[in-house]
Amino acid sequence: xxxxxxxxxxxxxxxxxASSGIGQATAIECxxxxxxxxxxxxxxxRLNETFAQLEGDGHQKIIADLTIPEDLDRLIESIPQLDGLxxxxxxxxxxxxxxxxxxxxINILNINTFTPVFLTQRCIKKKKFSKKASIVFSSSVxxxxxxxxxxSMYEMSKNAIDAFMRSxxxxxxxxxxxxxxxxxxxxxxxxxxxxxxxxEDRRKDIEKYPLKKYGQPQEVAxxxxxxxxxxxxxxxxxxLKIDGGVTx
Amino acid sequence: xxxxxxxxxxxxxFDETDASAxxxxxxxxxxxxxxxxxxxxxxxxxxxxxxxLLKGNDIVNxxxxxxxxxxxxxxx
Ligand SMILES: NC(=O)c1ccc[n+]([C@@H]2O[C@H](COP(=O)([O-])OP(=O)(O)OC[C@H]3O[C@@H](n4cnc5c(N)ncnc54)[C@H](OP(=O)(O)O)[C@@H]3O)[C@@H](O)[C@H]2O)c1
Numbered sequence: 542x543x544x545x546x547x548x549x550x551x552x553x554x555x556x557x558x559a560s561s562g563i564g565q566a567t568a569i570e571c572x573x574x575x576x577x578x579x580x581x582x583x584x585x586x587r588l589n590e591t592f593a594q595l596e597g598d599g600h601q602k603i604i605a606d607l608t609i610p611e612d613l614d615r616l617i618e619s620i621p622q623l624d625g626l627x628x629x630x631x632x633x634x635x636x637x638x639x640x641x642x643x644x645x646x647i648n649i650l651n652i653n654t655f656t657p658v659f660l661t662q663r664c665i666k667k668k669k670f671s672k673k674a675s676i677v678f679s680s681s682v683x684x685x686x687x688x689x690x691x692x693s694m695y696e697m698s699k700n701a702i703d704a705f706m707r708s709x710x711x712x713x714x715x716x717x718x719x720x721x722x723x724x725x726x727x728x729x730x731x732x733x734x735x736x737x738x739x740x741e742d743r744r745k746d747i748e749k750y751p752l753k754k755y756g757q758p759q760e761v762a763x764x765x766x767x768x769x770x771x772x773x774x775x776x777x778x779x780x781l782k783i784d785g786g787v788t789x
Numbered sequence: 790x791x792x793x794x795x796x797x798x799x800x801x802x803f804d805e806t807d808a809s810a811x812x813x814x815x816x817x818x819x820x821x822x823x824x825x826x827x828x829x830x831x832x833x834x835x836x837x838x839x840x841x842l843l844k845g846n847d848i849v850n851x852x853x854x855x856x857x858x859x860x861x862x863x864x865x
Contacts, residue, residue, distance in 0.1 A: 635829060636829075636833050637826060637829050637830045637833055639830070640830070640833040640834070640836075640837060642837075690825060690826050690829060691826065691829040691833075736842075736844035736845060736846070737829070737832065737844070737845055738845040739844070739845030739846045739848060739849040740845075740846065740849070741845075741849060742825065742845055
């Protein structure tokens, strides 16, 4: 009965962007798989909502804006050695090419690309990873497996982090640390419910999905759990599509 | 904000359609050149020029350029 190669029993796992959507579902599901999670985000109220839903004890929550260097330093100082890191916080803004501007581009690259790079780099430098640790990046099908109108800034940020993930996988392999990404299609979270697309746009878009629906945050969390667990011990440098078949 | 100026900015999001095609009564979604990219451009233009965040549904609910102008005005 207790056979479970996907177990995260006792694994200490830091999850960014845990106050909402995929990060929240990942934190909750990881706790159910036995992990000790450390959750972080900026919004205290929503982070508390996640914290209240965690199963088991020994979890930790840290309020931090990952784009603020002092916050990043404080985060690194307050964490123990990690068995897992989920670089998940991210933002999107849909703007056709001619409306690209420095402010939005820098903001997107900062959160989606630079902060996961710096968080990983700091953890390595401060020797925060245990042997056989697993790092997972929330990338996207967008920018890696497909592109869509108006999302060039987001797509370049995700393609960049996907490339970083592979470079890191190669470089950290000798420490026994694995790096992979999950690459979701459209997932029902606040990120895609910003109102840019009408109900009609949404219906038409869902038609493009062979499985005829958008994904749920848990469906990405389960992929992340696989990559964090020893079940994926021989998997590194993989970009795992979780997309209802949209890229087929 | 002024309707005439809004129409000019609206028209600037099109490349093929003649400027004379744009009046307050123009049913813009019926224009040949209208596409999902034009819709995104209109939303982005309104955000940049008027600091109003239009929703996809606002575009659906507006028939004419004036309809959309009224929506933008009401959100200012
Ligand atoms: N939903 C989708 O369809 C989809 C598809 C493919 C990939 N993804 C990726 O999956 C990840 C999670 O997306 P989601 O859909 O769950 O989005 P979400 O519901 O909007 O959540 C985003 C999370 O990122 C955090 N965050 C944003 N800026 C931050 C900052 N400066 N510092 C710290 N935390 C910050 C937010 O927390 P606070 O606001 O509390 O700080 C929030 O917890 C993102 O990387 C996204 O690009 C999503």
